[in-house]
Amino acid sequence: MTGKQDKGKQIETELAKIKGNKEVINASDVVEWAKKHPKSALYTCFEWDDATAGAEHRLWQARRLIALHIVTVEGQRKTVSLTMDRAKGGGYRQIEDVVRVPDLRERMLQDALAELRRVRAKYNSLVELASVFAEIDKFDLPQEDVA
CATH class of the missing domain: 1.10.10 (Arc Repressor Mutant, subunit A)
Structure with missing residues (x-):
């Protein structure tokens, strides 16, 4: 161990x-x-320094504001945070820009599948979702350890 x-x-x-x-x-x-x-x-x-913890919390709040308020009229998100950007300090891209660039679209797809695999791991004991999880498995993409 x-x-x-x-x-x-x-x-x-x-x-x-x-x-x-x-x-x-x-x-x-x-x-x-x-x-x-x-x-x-x-x-x-835990971060026990209140100044540092406060700064980190405000960054988290800003991320939530971006996710909740940069949306379409229907309420769908217009931005995405790709793992490749998070590895370099973070940031958000317009989804409409991402889907037009093949490499970025592929990264977004990989990120989405990684997120779906995490959801499957969390809810795998719910047999009612087995057919949903089977659909995830149909993607023949390499699994990456994406945070």
């Missing part, structure tokens, strides 16, 4: 401890627990 796997297991154990016998685990409980346990694996997952 690698260090990353060890840390992942440690985080899983800490989260299970926080949840205990409760029906749900609450994010605020996780943050509070981590704050009280600075030697924990969970503690290392």
Whole structure:
């Protein structure tokens, strides 16, 4: 087991401890627990410098604003964040521009399929969606580990 796997297991154990016998685990409980346990694996997952955390949160808010407000009259998004751009610091492209450039269109398709595979992994236990997941499998594109 690698260090990353060890840390992942440690985080899983800490989260299970926080949840205990409760029906749900609450994010605020996780943050509070981590704050009280600075030697924990969970503690290392958070940005504790308020200025840095505030700046990161405002960036997240800006991303949400772009996604929610640069839309068509029908409410469909007009921008897309491609993994190749996120690797270079992020940014959003107009979808109409992306679909006209073959390499960008291919990247958008790869990103979409990666997202669909993550959805499948999350909801794979719902047999009612098996036919939907089978359609995803029809794409003969190489699977990439896309964040």
